[in-house]
Amino acid sequence: NAGVTQTPKFQVLKTGQSMTLQCAxxxxxxxxxxxxxxxxxxxxxxxYSASEGTTDKGEVPNGYNVSRLNKREFSLRLESAAPxxxxxxxxxxxxxxxxxxQYFGPGTRLTVL
Amino acid sequence: xxxxxxxxxxxxxxxGALVLLRCNYSSSVPPYLFWYVQxxxxxxxxxxxxxxxxxxxxxxNGFEAEFKKSETSFHLTKPSAHMSDAAEYFCAVSDLPGASxxxxxxxxxxxxxx
Numbered sequence: 014n015a016g017v018t019q020t021p022k023f024q025v026l027k028t029g030q031s032m033t034l035q036c037a038x039x040x041x042x043x044x045x046x047x048x049x050x051x052x053x054x055x056x057x058x059x060x061y062s063a064s065e066g067t068t069d070k071g072e073v074p075n076g077y078n079v080s081r082l083n084k085r086e087f088s089l090r091l092e093s094a095a096p097x098x099x100x101x102x103x104x105x106x107x108x109x110x111x112x113x114x115q116y117f118g119p120g121t122r123l124t125v126l
Numbered sequence: 127x128x129x130x131x132x133x134x135x136x137x138x139x140x141x142g143a144l145v146l147l148r149c150n151y152s153s154s155v156p157p158y159l160f161w162y163v164q165x166x167x168x169x170x171x172x173x174x175x176x177x178x179x180x181x182x183x184x185x186x187n188g189f190e191a192e193f194k195k196s197e198t199s200f201h202l203t204k205p206s207a208h209m210s211d212a213a214e215y216f217c218a219v220s221d222l223p224g225a226s227x228x229x230x231x232x233x234x235x236x237x238x239x240x
Binding site for chain 1: 135158160162167168169170171172175177216220227228230231232233
């Protein structure tokens with residue numbers, strides 16, 4: 014039981030390049046999330062998927078797109094990376110939201126030059 | 127709209143001393159409240175959560191938190207700090223049973239002095 018896995022762990026991009034961050038969970042959870050973590054700002058929600066087949070914007074969606082490929086997988090795409098997207102990205106999942114515990118992946122450290 | 131405020135971005139205590147990390151929330155309905163901990167270079171993991179049962183919630187590693195509705199607070203405490211408690215701590219709130227979103231505070235970094 015691996016929990017929530019993320020790939021890659023580290024990535025360096027040049028401005029304008031694109032990439033996809035992958036996330037998978039093996040806990041049969043319905044809801045999945047993408048956050049970014051910046052110093053002094055806590056975690057900010059980028060996008061979430063309450064259930065398979067649905068996605069919704071969070072607090073900071075600009076510059077990102079997501080795909081809920083199936084119940085297990087939720088990917089985050091940067092179409093044209095900008096230095097402002099330098100951050101640590103975390104994927105999380107939960108059974109149904111609300112009072113349920115969110116389980117986090119180990120994170121992806123992204124640097125955009 | 128729900129929100130969370132963590133007072134103090136950095137708290138330093140001596141080993142063996144009381145740990146107190148402060149969290150105040152804003153919610154229009156009875157909330158669900160959480161404390162998560164993040165060790166260096168790792169993801170977040172749940173310490174404890176309040177979901178309208180007992181107001182004093184016990185979590186892992188000797189931490190506990192008390193829900194005080196009148197003060198809209200959910201402060202995290204531990205009687206005696208250990209070096210291994212050094213980490214960043216996040217308070218979070220969700221106010222709907224079926225909601226998918228929770229809102230995180232900005233975090234408090236806890237340092238332990240030998």
